[in-house]
Amino acid sequence: MFDLAYFSQTLVNGLSVGCIYGLIGIGFCVIYNASGIVNFAQGAFVMLGGMITYVLLTTLHLPMIVAGSIAIIVVALLGVLIERIVVRPLWDRNATMFVMILATLAVQIVIERTTLILVGDQPKSIPVFTDLPPIRIGGVSIGYQTLWIIGVSLVLIALLALFFQKTLVGRAMRACSINREAAALQGIPVSRMLALSFALSAALGAIAGILLTPTQFTAFNVGTPFAISGFIAAIVGGFGRPFGAFLGGIALGLAQALAVFGLGSGLKNVAALSVLLIFLFLRPSGILGAAK
Amino acid sequence: MMSESRSREKILEIQALSARYGQIEALHSVDLDVGEGELVAVLGPNGAGKSTLLRSVMGLTSSTGTVRFRDKILPRRDTSAIARSGIVLVPEGRGIFGPMTVQENLQLGAYLIGGRGADFERRREKVLALFPRLKERLTQTAGSMSGGEQQMLAVGRALMSEPRLLLLDEPSLGLAPKVTAEILETLGRLNRDGLPILLVEQKAPLALKLANRAYVVSNGRISAQIDPREIKSHADLAHHYFN
Ligand SMILES: Nc1ncnc2c1ncn2[C@@H]1O[C@H](COP(=O)(O)OP(=O)(O)OP(=O)(O)O)[C@@H](O)[C@H]1O
Ligand SMILES: [Mg+2]
Numbered sequence: 001m002f003d004l005a006y007f008s009q010t011l012v013n014g015l016s017v018g019c020i021y022g023l024i025g026i027g028f029c030v031i032y033n034a035s036g037i038v039n040f041a042q043g044a045f046v047m048l049g050g051m052i053t054y055v056l057l058t059t060l061h062l063p064m065i066v067a068g069s070i071a072i073i074v075v076a077l078l079g080v081l082i083e084r085i086v087v088r089p090l091w092d093r094n095a096t097m098f099v100m101i102l103a104t105l106a107v108q109i110v111i112e113r114t115t116l117i118l119v120g121d122q123p124k125s126i127p128v129f130t131d132l133p134p135i136r137i138g139g140v141s142i143g144y145q146t147l148w149i150i151g152v153s154l155v156l157i158a159l160l161a162l163f164f165q166k167t168l169v170g171r172a173m174r175a176c177s178i179n180r181e182a183a184a185l186q187g188i189p190v191s192r193m194l195a196l197s198f199a200l201s202a203a204l205g206a207i208a209g210i211l212l213t214p215t216q217f218t219a220f221n222v223g224t225p226f227a228i229s230g231f232i233a234a235i236v237g238g239f240g241r242p243f244g245a246f247l248g249g250i251a252l253g254l255a256q257a258l259a260v261f262g263l264g265s266g267l268k269n270v271a272a273l274s275v276l277l278i279f280l281f282l283r284p285s286g287i288l289g290a291a292k
Numbered sequence: 293m294m295s296e297s298r299s300r301e302k303i304l305e306i307q308a309l310s311a312r313y314g315q316i317e318a319l320h321s322v323d324l325d326v327g328e329g330e331l332v333a334v335l336g337p338n339g340a341g342k343s344t345l346l347r348s349v350m351g352l353t354s355s356t357g358t359v360r361f362r363d364k365i366l367p368r369r370d371t372s373a374i375a376r377s378g379i380v381l382v383p384e385g386r387g388i389f390g391p392m393t394v395q396e397n398l399q400l401g402a403y404l405i406g407g408r409g410a411d412f413e414r415r416r417e418k419v420l421a422l423f424p425r426l427k428e429r430l431t432q433t434a435g436s437m438s439g440g441e442q443q444m445l446a447v448g449r450a451l452m453s454e455p456r457l458l459l460l461d462e463p464s465l466g467l468a469p470k471v472t473a474e475i476l477e478t479l480g481r482l483n484r485d486g487l488p489i490l491l492v493e494q495k496a497p498l499a500l501k502l503a504n505r506a507y508v509v510s511n512g513r514i515s516a517q518i519d520p521r522e523i524k525s526h527a528d529l530a531h532h533y534f535n
Contacts, residue, residue: 168400171400185350185375187404
């Protein structure tokens with residue numbers, strides 16, 4: 001029998017996890033646009049966002065907003081550091097794209113293992129941001145954390161749109177993605193834009209991690225599955241298009257939720273990969289059509 | 293030979309500049325200079341290495357040799373630093389930011405002064421006065437304009453940085469003769485107002501009309517230097533090209 005309340009509940013959950021995938025997907029796009037690199041360390045940023053917040057909450061007993069903000073800043077700086085000590089030297093040596101992508105995968109593993117050594121393998125969680133009972137609409141209950149996830153994601157999307165459309169630096173980053181050489185010829189410091197793109201992507205990943213940790217949990221190895229989902233979101237969105245990636249994330253979240261609803265939870269990943277394959281076959285340029 | 297130009301202060305001095313793509317050397321020890329206020333043309337057939345020469349000056353190739361601009365040696369591979377020193381290249385193929393508007397393209401040309409403010413407005417008005425056609429298209433996406441308009445935008449964008457030396461790589465490429473004439477006329481005017489220009493151009497007669505001096509590049513070397521006043525006929529030109 002079709003249970004409308006349960007169905008709606010599923011859609012809401014899919015939407016919220018989809019927003020998370022979308023934020024991670026945007027992270028992939030921002031770095032890809034600045035450099036042509038697919039950064040496989042993206043999942044590590046997500047994990048670290050939640051993990052650093054957890055550590056600050058439990059050891060220093062900081063308020064959530066402070067702990068979260070510090071985590072975001074630390075992860076953003078780590079993004080810059082990775083760009084400086086891993087990507088840039090390879091870049092300056094004219095390494096192939098393939099080598100640089102492998103290097104980011106190595107970074108992912110190093111961060112994962114270091115986290116394992118420092119905090120152990122037990123899953124950690126952090127409290128929800130607003131500790132109130134869920135809102136009930138009909139038979140659907142919407143937790144406050146879900147509202148936080150969707151709300152923060154939409155605000156971030158709006159801010160990113162403003163940044164890329166209206167500010168000189170945002171426009172310069174777009175210029176780099178359209179034609180890096182021509183951008184450099186205008187005096188745009190292309191390598192600084194690359195560092196900035198790592199900071200931005202890392203911060204987005206960290207925010208995604210902080211948002212989702214209260215409803216799920218975090219552990220040293222949660223990065224990779226989220227990176228894969230974010231990566232699929234980016235492909236579905238037409239790689240390199242941040243807003244496409246966000247839509248792709250939502251499509252993916254909904255598809256997974258529907259698969260779980262209709263076919264059982266064992267098929268969540270099958271659904272994700274099916275979405276990917278369908279897009280690769282039918283619409284390789286992504287939801288929004290032909291990429292740049 | 294060119295005694296007049298020798299008396300000018302050299303602002304760009306290229307010495308023993310070689311450039312390679314992988315194993316292939318495309319430019320072999322080229323010497324070239326541009327004096328204050330000069331318009332110097334670089335002529336030569338397809339594949340001669342003209343673009344490679346300009347790209348090497350801007351640090352876009354792996355090259356050896358020295359490039360001195362106003363007594364400072366330019367870094368070898370830092371294009372944005374070279375741009376900051378006051379040289380701007382309008383590249384072959386124009387390199388405009390197609391998905392962005394004309395206005396945004398012009399703003400990015402003035403990236404070094406922050407793309408806003410009174411100085412920016414003044415420069416923009418100057419460029420729009422030079423290319424009135426851009427004025428009507430400020431909010432149009434650059435990629436949707438005609439080839440001639442795109443070339444005007446490429447030159448206009450370059451001028452937004454108020455360069456102290458303008459490099460142009462075949463601005464006439466793919467354009468109708470009328471538009472070409474219009475653009476070259478504008479370049480001539482800019483040069484008469486004091487802007488030094490290094491112009492790569494395959495259409496030799498047009499370039500020689502504007503130029504104070506010209507170099508011919510073939511097979512990656514400077515094969516001749518031309519004083520445009522000595523070129524009276526096609527035969528004169530052919531003589532320089534082929535001997
Ligand atoms: N990216 C590249 N990789 C390999 N070889 C290149 C590259 N760019 C240019 N070349 C080679 O270097 C030589 C010089 O090319 P360049 O583009 O400088 O010539 P050009 O004089 O500008 O020609 P054109 O008038 O057709 O623009 C050519 O033989 C060309 O094939
Ligand atoms: Mg050329």
